[in-house]
Amino acid sequence: MEATKDLALALYRSMRRIREFELRLQQVYRSGVMPGFIHLYVGEEAVASGVCANLTREDYVTSTHRGHGHAIAKGVHMGECFAEIWGKTRGVNGGRGGSMHIYDPSCGFLGTNGIVGAGVPMASGAAMASLVKGSGQVAVSFFGDGAVNNCAFHEGINLAAALRLPAIFVCENNMYATETPFHRVTANTNVASRGAAYGLPGISVDGNDVLEIHKVAGEAIRRARAGDGPTLIECTTYRHLGHFEGDPGTGYRSKEEIAEWKLRDPIERLRNAVVASRLSDAQDLNAIDSEVDVEVEQAYQFAAASPEADAATVSQFVFA
Amino acid sequence: MEATKDLALALYRSMRRIREFELRLQQVYRSGVMPGFIHLYVGEEAVASGVCANLTREDYVTSTHRGHGHAIAKGVHMGECFAEIWGKTRGVNGGRGGSMHIYDPSCGFLGTNGIVGAGVPMASGAAMASLVKGSGQVAVSFFGDGAVNNCAFHEGINLAAALRLPAIFVCENNMYATETPFHRVTANTNVASRGAAYGLPGISVDGNDVLEIHKVAGEAIRRARAGDGPTLIECTTYRHLGHFEGDPGTGYRSKEEIAEWKLRDPIERLRNAVVASRLSDAQDLNAIDSEVDVEVEQAYQFAAASPEADAATVSQFVFA
Amino acid sequence: MSASAIETHQEIRELQYVDAGVEALQEEMRRDPTIFYIGQGIGKRGGNFKQTRGMWDEFGDLRVRDMPISELGQVGMGVGAAMAGARPVVDIVFLDMIMEAMGQIVEQAATIHYTSNGKIKVPLVVRAAMGAVRCAGPHHSRCFYSWFAHIPGLKVVLPSSSKDVKGLMKTAIRDDGPVMFIEHKFFYNKKGPVPSGDYLIPFGQANVCRKGKDVTILAMSLMVWHAMEAAAKLEQEGISVEVIDPRTIVPFDEQTLLESVHKTGRLLIVDEAQQFCGFSAEAAAIVASKGFDDLDAPIRRLTSLATPHPFNPVLETAMLPSPESIAAEVRRLVSA
């Protein structure tokens, strides 16, 4: 194994934090107290964790409807994130946004997003701001395979290439957009190959191999920071659960397919690799698991104890 | 020369008709009597003529702001076209549309268009209608290099590929969008290479070689009709004149560049090739020239003699 | 054609709003082979709201076709197909997602019949679901149909019952121009009586949902239901409310509204959409002008508050009109 122990454990922790956070969310959601819809990221954690481990707190991320993982990996406070998704006042946005509208400028997190593709040109813009300010920040846009067929992907990436912006475009290709298989509505499903159309490198990565993602994204980010322009990275991965919480995710995906992908679970995979290569041991990993459990429980408690919103504030913040 | 005499002369006539039509338009426009703006196609005639010679009257074409050539080549009555651009009641659309809004369903001409890129998905739709009706028609979308950077290009072509629609996408790459060089705002200026991103064939053609265009487009159209899906064809060409009538076209393009491209004038080129290969002779060609001159003069007269619009009709046709 | 005349010949079933829409589509698609339907998740899946349940099985992939996430492309295709002799229905699912397709709707669909001097028809139905339901947040709740009404050439339909959705959908599909067919998510699983077989509800004919003499309420879509609930309550307080649902806002049935205001002298407009430059403004301006002498009190408007949709349920509730806030407005109006 190439990676250092520190890195491997950090990535393990990052993924574990996302996973446990979401499973706790799921529990609470299923209990019926949480409003709205949530789209869980379970199975895809390697992407957010692998990419974001290369970023500074000042770097920017734009995210998607399936964005809890990006938020946590980029450094949004877990309790505030929990409370936000729950619509509580202690939420990072006072509960006004919810799952698809989580923003935290203190860590460069420019939002989950209810509009597929919308974050792509926004990341190009954040990267442009970095150039104008001379601040050296990079911007990462996460998006799904579904976004690739959308106009915002085209213009956002094309512009970034034309302007050589310090941006990284990370496609989380889980092969479905809601219940629609990517290949059913797309002639060319090789997303990385689309990079060439825009004149930027397109790279395919195993989206469940967090170390590989970390490496590839790291190189892209270094290139971006050095002024060598943007990169498109396609991470092939899979969501273990349904499109949204409540969708069993099975009507349109075979049991075999789901089972097969669960065997490639990115967290188990890293755990096994770490142990097998003796980079670390089960004890270290279990210790992390326990710490994460505590953190998640605290996040839940933080959110649960949040005061209710005051209807009188409804008209606040329409204008800046 | 591969082509038959009939084909060569037909293509010569088609280009000549467009050229002389536009030069007459230009004259009238310069005299100050014509409202609005016109974008002339002079220098690019080989594209419209070469492509449209493969189409039946029932096939569809969507066009651009620089669309007189497409209209004429597709079969819009020259006098009605002249009158339309002049805003006269005898115009094919009663003078309501003008240069950028010429429609003629009698020959499948689904419009010039003031919105860059808009015609691309519309052509996909016309192709879809052909499948639904089982009519065997194909649809051709003409668009400029500028449109390639636009979202409508992306979604229109991507959809056509996904649905294997009988559509042909013809990019008239004249290397400028208004005064902006394509390469200044685009990382990958090889338009044909973008076909791969969408999973459809992308072919580059010399846009001033009408015979070559005719051949390549013919193959693409046959493929489309046979159910083998869409094709992207990039025709590299040049506008001899400014972006619109009134723009000298020289501030942003060197004299040398313009002069060089004028040497490659598609009409002269075909004329010389025809004569050199003895497929036909100057006499035949001159006869066509004379016939075209007469036709253009008649078109002008037809338009000039048109009655003025009646203000009382202004609210007609808002709803179908 | 009067709706009641038709009903006597037909069986009346209780159908969900969503199924009434499907029935209209199926009947029309059987009648006319040039109709096809495109949208995301509307094929085998049968639609996010089950709004195309069974259609893919019956009509197959060519006529009921799943789309990638390309709203601009979908609507652009709809426009081109409509110009080329087909009758497309383009489903946007959540109305909010229509934004990138706005150019195709406004610059092309709405404009081409006029600009072509009537030579080209664009018989396109754009279908979408609007409305704030269960904390969907700012990207899945908006009601901006007034935008479409602001653009000459577009018809705008807002069905508020199972019966209307079927009759209006058929009219929309047979219309030779572009129609924005905007349902409310809240309605989909609500049942109501629906005649079997073929009937059309003409555009531009308001439905007087309830007769009354003290106050007129003009309400659209879900607000019709809220207004009816408020009216029932107010009746017990001795206030007689007339509730008018225009059903289509383009064309708009001014006459029915003006006659009602002539009778009541008092008008409340209730709209889930934004107030500023919305249809509530237009209706108020029309009545204030053409019914100037009939008004015994200033027209009142009750709409969503001027904010994006907050996710938090307390805030969302505060933002939206409700039967209670409608009743309160009516009370204010009668005491004015």
Place this chain on the structure above:
Amino acid sequence: MSASAIETHQEIRELQYVDAGVEALQEEMRRDPTIFYIGQGIGKRGGNFKQTRGMWDEFGDLRVRDMPISELGQVGMGVGAAMAGARPVVDIVFLDMIMEAMGQIVEQAATIHYTSNGKIKVPLVVRAAMGAVRCAGPHHSRCFYSWFAHIPGLKVVLPSSSKDVKGLMKTAIRDDGPVMFIEHKFFYNKKGPVPSGDYLIPFGQANVCRKGKDVTILAMSLMVWHAMEAAAKLEQEGISVEVIDPRTIVPFDEQTLLESVHKTGRLLIVDEAQQFCGFSAEAAAIVASKGFDDLDAPIRRLTSLATPHPFNPVLETAMLPSPESIAAEVRRLVSA
């Protein structure tokens, strides 16, 4: 801050509207290095309307950057850059071309400050030119600014003079939220007095362009000029017209309008935009409600006819309000 107070300290020059805009931009960009400007043909070329003449030379490619034909991308970049601490100005050139960017404007720019609970500001200026000038046809003439006014979170600016364009542009750039800055093509080469140096015109403060006592005209953008011309004519006929230019319609200065109507009792609203669900409806609804007792006659609205823009000059003229048709409306209003 009163504008006249400032003027006394400053030199007044006659500047073209377009140059007054450039002056504002240049002064602001010198002051604040985080401002940058993107759009098509706005670099070396200096803009289709010369609306950025000299700026590329001064500020270079990084801060004055030509764009490909990617309006969605441009505005999306503007939103992202604004969120990331820059102050972008995104030039759409012809307003008509903004359609594909509508999602970025509505769902992102207008919404994020609210939804983020005030944590993220989006100091974005979207600049565009509207209006029917010289038969530009349906794709280069529209005035649909009411759409933006319908969306909470957007400010909407409609400058009608050289002086206003400079003072309002500066206010727009310094505003911490998204501003739709919509000029009229007709104005660009028109001259007017402009103070040198720094001055701001606050949003939400109407300009009473002309005092009068018989009739109030509320007019926006080019219609202000037409209204002034009509008012001059009507004065000779003994009709005294007050002309009010709101300058920004969001925020809207209701007070100035209501006070004027209180005085005159008669209101004509003149708008080049479409009438149905447009700002003319909103202004009428506001006055009909809050100025109910002040109105001596029904409010009249004069707008463009409800058609797409015809190319033909006779038809285009018939579609648009003019000084003559405004004067005729006023005559009707005073005789009502």
